Amino acid sequence: MRISELSRTSGVPIATIKYYLREGLLQAGQATGATRSEYGEPHLRRLRLIRALVDVGGLPLAKVREVLACVDDPPASLHCALGTAHDALGAAPPDARGADLAEAVVAGAGWRVDRASPAFAQLGAALAALVDAGFPAGPAALERYVRAAVDLATAEVADVPRTDTAAAVQFVVLGTILYEPVLLALRRLAQQHASATTLG
């Protein structure tokens, strides 16, 4: 497959493919001459993955690069792979507002988590915004959300393949990122349904 066909099949413009090649997001094709390279299935899959991370996951290219590096060169520890995925999903806000709110929720849930992780800061910032807007943000008010998070996370972790390390890393990193938009879209649709049936 030449670059023009790769472009046609994937729907990504040639100029953009060249850009991804330059940026090292897409591995170079097999050179078959000075002015020709051959691309295959892996290139197409990679290209689709990049677009998915960008368009569906909303990641900037710099984060996509980190994620791909992790998938290409899997770390020994799955916990570390999870960290890469979480790092890619939005940086921690500069101000550490709401750390106390986050701490209360985490303590209430009995979780063993890293207080320096981006997710913890994100929870704090999100809860502080909630409080500012007049919503309750205590452990009691968030009970449902915590329960849902625990249900999903334990099932997800249980589903991690134990055989192949590379496959497990891929599962953890991509699953963490790609299921987020699914969860959000489902919540919105469920709200739509609930709204249609009970609010008119």
Add this chain to the structure above:
Amino acid sequence: MRISELSRTSGVPIATIKYYLREGLLQAGQATGATRSEYGEPHLRRLRLIRALVDVGGLPLAKVREVLACVDDPPASLHCALGTAHDALGAAPPDARGADLAEAVVAGAGWRVDRASPAFAQLGAALAALVDAGFPAGPAALERYVRAAVDLATAEVADVPRTDTAAAVQFVVLGTILYEPVLLALRRLAQQHASATTLG
């Protein structure tokens, strides 16, 4: 409160406040002279809300403007307000990939939803990305996520205040947007906990 104090209290630079005023995101202060205006609590709250929608919710300013317009001038129907919130949360991708996958899930859940809504397209795109990456995306595989979405959405809709329409609209719009980052952060922390306890 003068603009400098508003800036100091909120942590937003004066130049940025002026920019928000120009853009109509922040209402003008009470003019007390040709070169002086008085700002109050509402301005501070509005400013914090803008920053929350941008920093925590990740909305572009154009969407923030729409959300604020909806809150300022509440529509008669809560269903319509929910639509505004959903519209603000990421536009539908151009290609309508995965519509069949989304349809299967929605039908499986028995939801009554608008197939033309952004959330439906987002679900399709997210599921297509999942399939591309080798993950299962059928109704059975997504059962947990659907269940979590239903639990949360029905509770949320049930919590909508019935007394004041303006308060209800604000609850729906802001709640829809501001609880998303909370849910995502909680899932990540729960994953961290599950990973730490069962994967080492």
Add this chain to the structure above:
DNA sequence: CACTATTGGATAGTGCCGCTATCCAGTCAA
């Protein structure tokens, strides 16, 4: 063998977004 289309590679430019910087004249408090 001529010719056209395509390619890899390099470089520069574009469009959007969210600010940020500068300037200015008016004004308020000390």
Add this chain to the structure above:
DNA sequence: TTGACTGGATAGCGGCACTATCCAATAGTG
């Protein structure tokens, strides 16, 4: 009077994700 501050206007900036152009070297076509 003086100096800090303000509203208002305009222009510029930095980052990001492309996009456009050019070039010399082919590869396939007739």
